[in-house]
Amino acid sequence: xxxxxxxxxxxxxxxxxxxxxxxxxxxxxxxxxxxxxxxxxxxxxxxxxxxxxxxxxxxxxxxxxxxxxxxxxxxxxxxxxxxxxxxxxxxxxxxxxxxxxxxxxxxxxxxxxxxxxxxxxxxxxxxxxxxxxxxxxxxxxxxxxxxxxxxxxxxxxxxxxxxxxxxxxxxxxxxxxxxxxxxxxxxxxxxxxxxxxxxxxxxxxxxxxxxxxxxxxxxxxxx
Amino acid sequence: xxxxxxxxxxxxxxxxxxxxxxxxxxxxxxxxxxxxxxxxxxxxxxxxxxxxxxxxxxxxxxxxxxxxxxxxxxxxxxxxxxxxxxxxxxxxxxxxxxxxxxxxxxxxxxxxxxxxxxxxxxxxxxxxxxxxxxxxxxxxxxxxxxxxxxxxxxxxxxxxxxxxxxxxxxxxxxxxxxxxxxxxxxxxxxxxxxxxxxxxxxxxxxxxxxxxxxxxxxxxxxx
DNA sequence: CAAACATTCAATAGATTAATTGATTGATAG
DNA sequence: CTATCAATCAATTAATCTATTGAATGTTTG
Numbered sequence: 001x002x003x004x005x006x007x008x009x010x011x012x013x014x015x016x017x018x019x020x021x022x023x024x025x026x027x028x029x030x031x032x033x034x035x036x037x038x039x040x041x042x043x044x045x046x047x048x049x050x051x052x053x054x055x056x057x058x059x060x061x062x063x064x065x066x067x068x069x070x071x072x073x074x075x076x077x078x079x080x081x082x083x084x085x086x087x088x089x090x091x092x093x094x095x096x097x098x099x100x101x102x103x104x105x106x107x108x109x110x111x112x113x114x115x116x117x118x119x120x121x122x123x124x125x126x127x128x129x130x131x132x133x134x135x136x137x138x139x140x141x142x143x144x145x146x147x148x149x150x151x152x153x154x155x156x157x158x159x160x161x162x163x164x165x166x167x168x169x170x171x172x173x174x175x176x177x178x179x180x181x182x183x184x185x186x187x188x189x190x191x192x193x194x195x196x197x198x199x200x201x202x203x204x205x206x207x208x209x210x211x212x213x214x215x216x217x218x219x220x221x222x223x
Numbered sequence: 224x225x226x227x228x229x230x231x232x233x234x235x236x237x238x239x240x241x242x243x244x245x246x247x248x249x250x251x252x253x254x255x256x257x258x259x260x261x262x263x264x265x266x267x268x269x270x271x272x273x274x275x276x277x278x279x280x281x282x283x284x285x286x287x288x289x290x291x292x293x294x295x296x297x298x299x300x301x302x303x304x305x306x307x308x309x310x311x312x313x314x315x316x317x318x319x320x321x322x323x324x325x326x327x328x329x330x331x332x333x334x335x336x337x338x339x340x341x342x343x344x345x346x347x348x349x350x351x352x353x354x355x356x357x358x359x360x361x362x363x364x365x366x367x368x369x370x371x372x373x374x375x376x377x378x379x380x381x382x383x384x385x386x387x388x389x390x391x392x393x394x395x396x397x398x399x400x401x402x403x404x405x406x407x408x409x410x411x412x413x414x415x416x417x418x419x420x421x422x423x424x425x426x427x428x429x430x431x432x433x434x435x436x437x438x439x440x441x442x443x444x445x446x
Numbered sequence: 447c448a449a450a451c452a453t454t455c456a457a458t459a460g461a462t463t464a465a466t467t468g469a470t471t472g473a474t475a476g
Numbered sequence: 477c478t479a480t481c482a483a484t485c486a487a488t489t490a491a492t493c494t495a496t497t498g499a500a501t502g503t504t505t506g
Contacts, residue, residue: 242462242463246464248464273465275465275466275467275468276464276466279464279465294472296473296474297472297473297474
C-alpha cells in the first residue's frame with residue numbers, strides 16, 4: 001500500500017473509527033457500557049465472549065476514545081467516553097434501519113405488487129381511527145409498551161407475532177407501529193402479516209413522534 | 224427516562240456498515256460521489272486508485288446502499304444512495320474531530336502545563352473583547368470568511384498560519400475560532416501559535432454558534 | 447508475605463479483507 | 477461485424493484482524 005492521496009482531512013481517522021465500530025462484539029460492548037459502568041468480567045458474560053477477548057476489544061474501543069476505564073478495587077470498570085458517541089451510534093443505527101426498510105420494501109413489492117410499505121402519516125391514521133375499522137398494533141417489547149402506547153393499541157412483540165397472529169381480527173385493517181421513523185419492527189411485522197393474508201400497514205412515524213406531537217398516550221399504572 | 228435493557232437488534236447490520244465505512248478509499252469515494260454523480264474512471268483518478276480496485280470498492284458501497292449506479296453510454300455513473308447517509312457521515316466526522324481535539328489537548332497539556340484548550344465561551348469572549356486586549360483570529364478558508372465572520376476578526380487560514388504568523392501581534396492575546404463546536408482548525412491553530420510562544424486560546428463554539436445566538440456578524444460586500 | 451482474583455499481555459493459528467493481474471462483459475463507433 | 481473503450485469479474489497473493497491459549501501484572505485479603 002503506497003502513499004494515499006490525502007483528500008479531505010480526517011478520512012483516515014474516520015476510517016479507523018469505522019473499523020473499530022465494524023465488529024458486532026464491540027458494538028455490543030459499547031451498548032452495554034452505554035447503560036452504565038461495567039467490569040470486564042460482567043461485560044464478558046453479558047456479551048458471551050471470553051474475558052481475554054473482551055479485554056482486547058475493550059482496548060480497541062479505548063484507543064478510539066469510545067470508552068474509558070478506571071480501577072475500582074480488583075475490578076476495572078469501563079464507562080462511555082466523552083463526545084458525541086451516542087449521537088454517532090444513533091445515526092449509524094438510523095441508516096441501518098432505513099436500509100433494512102428499503103430492502104424489505106423490495107421483497108414485499110415483488111410479492112404484493114405495488115403495495116408499498118411507505119407508511120401512514122399520523123393524520124391519515126387519525127382519520128382511519130375515527131372511521132373505526134382499524135386495529136392498532138404495537139409491536140415493541142412489552143416493557144416499552146407498558147411505559148406508554150397509543151390509545152387502544154394491542155401489544156404483540158414482533159418475535160411473538162407468528163404464534164399469536166390469531167389474536168388479530170381478519171376483517172379489519174391492521175396498522176403496526178413501533179418506536180420512531182426508522183423503526184423496523186413495524187416493517188417486519190407488516191411483511192409477516194401480509195404474508196398471512198391480512199391487510200396491514202405501518203405507521204410512518206412511531207410512538208416517539210406521536211408522543212412528540214403532543215397526542216394522547218395511554219399508560220398502565222405501575223404497581 | 225425509558226431506556227430499557229433490550230438486546231439490540233441490528234448490531235450485525237451496523238457492524239457490516241462500520242466495516243464498509245472503515246476504509247479510507249471508500250470514504251474518499253463516498254465523498255466525491257456526494258458532490259454529484261461520477262463515472263468509475265473519474266473516481267479512480269480522483270482517488271488515485273486503480274480502476275479495478277475502485278470498481279470493487281464501489282460495489283461494497285453499493286451493497287450497503289451507500290451508492291447507486293446507472294449506465295450512461297459506455298460509462299457507469301455512481302451517485303449517492305438514499306436515506307440519512309450524509310447525516311451519518313457528518314456524525315462520524317464530528318466524533319472524529321472531537322477525538323482529535325481531545326488528543327491535541329493531551330499533547331498541549333504536557334507541553335504547556337495546565338493550559339487547556341478547552342475553549343472560551345461566547346460570554347467570556349465578549350468580556351475580553353470589551354477589555355480590548357484580544358485579537359480575534361478566523362482560521363477558516365477565505366471563501367467562508369468572506370461570507371461572514373465575527374466583527375473585527377483577522378483571517379488567516381490554518382494552512383497559511385506558519386507563513387503569516389508575523390501578521391499577528393505578540394503583545395495581545397489571540398482567540399482563534401472556526402466553524403462550529405467540533406471544529407479542529409482552531410485547535411491546531413492554537414497549538415501552533417502556542418508553540419511559537421504566542422498567547423492563544425480558542426473559542427469553544429465557532430462561527431455557526433455565534434451566528435445562531437443572534438450576535439452581530441460582519442460581511443464584506445460582494446462585488 | 448503468600449494466595450486468590452481480575453485483568454492484561456504476548457504469541458499464534460485461523461479468517462477476512464485488500465490490491466494486483468489478466469480475462470470477460472456490454473456498449474458504441476466505424 | 478470488428479475494434480475500442482469502460483467497467484466488472486475471477487483468481488492470486490499480501491496484509492490485517494480475530495479468537496485462543498497460557499503467562500504476567502496489579503490488587504485485595506488473610
